[in-house]
Amino acid sequence: MVGSGGREHALVWKLLQSPRIQEVFCIPGNGGTAQLDRCRNIAMGVSDFEGIARLALVNNIGLIVVGPEVPLAEGITDYLQQQQLMVFGPTQAGAQVESSKAWAKALMQEAKIPTAKAAAFTDVDLAIAYVKAQGAPIVIKADGLAAGKGVTVATTVEEAIAALEASFGGLFGAAGQQVVIEEYLEGQEVSILAVTDGLTIRPLLPAQDHKQIGEGDTGSNTGGMGAYAPTPIVSSALMEQIQVEILEPAIATLRARGIDYRGVLYAGLMITPQGEPKVIEFNSRFGDPETQVILPLLETPLEEVLLACTQQRLEELAPLAWKAEAAACVVIASGGYPEAYKKGHPIQGIDQAEATGAIVFHAGTKLKQEQLVSDGGRVLAVTALGSTFEAAIAHAYKAVERIQFADLYYRKDIGHRVLGSEAS
Ligand SMILES: Nc1ncnc2c1ncn2[C@@H]1O[C@H](COP(=O)(O)OP(=O)(O)O)[C@@H](O)[C@H]1O
Ligand SMILES: [Mg+2]
Incomplete structure (x- = not known):
């Protein structure tokens, strides 16, 4: 498993439910994967393709699952496939669906996939002229990977122009030297x-x-x-x-x-x-x-x-089988996230949260001399199932309330869009 977030913890947790999985190596993993039986964290970067290949070959790894987009965009799958390793995750060419919004938009247009009307620009003046002609609201997107910060939904033309100037001015590095400008969609x-x-x-x-x-x-x-x-x-x-x-x-x-x-x-x-x-x-x-x-x-x-x-x-493969239940997940973050926040706070109450029957996935945690501490903006993701969304959400919050660390933050209204709609 390549990655270290809540997603990767959930993937490993699910894989280990199968007796066919002997062992999982997590590169680099987190405090949650460190505590799983039959799972080992390996201190290695997700972009260290050579190291990952060597580890996989030496340990006879049957399948490599790549969690995050960055190594996919860098071509991890191509590299590992060349070493005859099995990889779940697209090649660098395929990863362009995410790593280039202009490329993805052209693919959608060619495939006649319904999407917002859009145009791509590599020149700031042409981009500004296009925005002025279209008017607001309008959406400005840096072409490349920008860790979720590359999109501005502009409500005025001025805001759109400011976003273009910031992007071409280097705010997202090379990822922002091309932009996709697209029609605002409601819904x-x-x-x-x-x-x-x-x-x-x-x-x-x-x-x-x-x-x-x-x-x-x-x-x-x-x-x-x-x-x-x-x-x-x-x-x-x-x-x-x-x-x-x-x-x-x-x-x-x-x-x-x-x-x-x-x-x-x-x-x-x-x-x-x-x-x-x-x-x-x-x-x-x-x-x-x-x-x-x-x-x-x-x-x-x-x-x-x-x-x-x-x-x-x-x-x-037989049709996928699903539990006939609802699931809800509440993320516990570090105070200040998504801006500046502190790391290294000791975390308490995970066992008590899990004693309710909820599942606590770790996102940004690590073990520091046997003590679990916060180690990222999003720290934990607490999931609960229930026969209704109301029950699942209430259960998730009951578990969340048992967890403590300094300055933690979570939203108290997860699922509000479905709660109203559910027949009681
Ligand atoms: N055409 C659009 N109309 C309205 N909102 C949009 C549009 N495109 C993006 N957004 C909003 O911006 C968010 C981020 O855009 P997205 O294309 O998903 O980029 P990324 O996830 O890479 O930041 C979306 O989740 C959505 O809320
Ligand atoms: Mg998105």
Whole structure:
């Protein structure tokens, strides 16, 4: 397992439920994976391809799962495949669905996938002229990976121009020297994570996350402050439409470009007020924290799914089996996140939280002389299941309240969009 976040902890946790998995090496892992039986953290960077290949070859590793987008965009899969290793995660060419928004938009246009109208620019003056002609609201996106900070939803032309000047001025380095300017879409966002072997593509349960730091979905964007699944916004008819209009054309068009995409294709969608799904972006990996609500609901052994993708036999796999429950996840962050925050605070109460039956995934933690301490902006992701969203959310918060560390912060309204809609 390559990575160190809550997503990777959830993937390892799920894999280890299968007796077929002898052992997992986590590169570099976190305080949560360090405490799992049959799991070993290895202090090695996610971009140390040579080190990862050597470790995998020496230990006869059967499957390498890549969590984050950065090593995928850097070509980790290409490198490891050249060493005859099995990798779940797209090649560098495939990872462009996420690492270049202009490339992804061109793919969507070629595949006739519904998405916001857009244009790409490498020249700031042409970009400004385009914004002035289009008017606001309008969305400005740095082309490359920007750790979730590269997008401005501008409500005025002035704000849009300021975003363009910042991007071309170097705020995101090379990632901002091209921008995509796109039409503003209204609606509800949903996350459709799908697994694919390059030929067949199958969606996982639909999820929704809360990107903003503040209650009522206000304030700065974060990596994600909570999530829930399966969201009732996506009916089975809508899921079928997403499969036919978005997922299948994406894979077919990738193939037409000579890209054999094996891994997760994550479609971030806007469901418009008319009920039409439009792609906001593609990601080349599992979502965080969506993974922390999707995997606890999955009944099919995860390694069967991942191996079917890497061995290109997903079509033969039985339909994915799911628990008929709701899952909710509340992220506990360090005070100050997503701006400056402190690390190294001792964490208490995880056992008490887990004693409620909730699952505590670690995102930014580490073991420091046997003491668990905070080690990132997002520190923990607490997931609970229930027969209704109301029950799952209440259970997650009951567990969250048992956890303490200095200056912790979490949103108290995770799932508010589904709570109102649920029949009681
Ligand atoms: N066309 C759009 N219309 C309205 N909001 C958008 C649009 N594109 C992006 N956004 C908002 O900005 C957020 C980040 O944009 P996204 O394309 O997902 O980039 P990234 O996740 O790489 O930062 C989205 O989750 C959504 O809230
Ligand atoms: Mg996004």
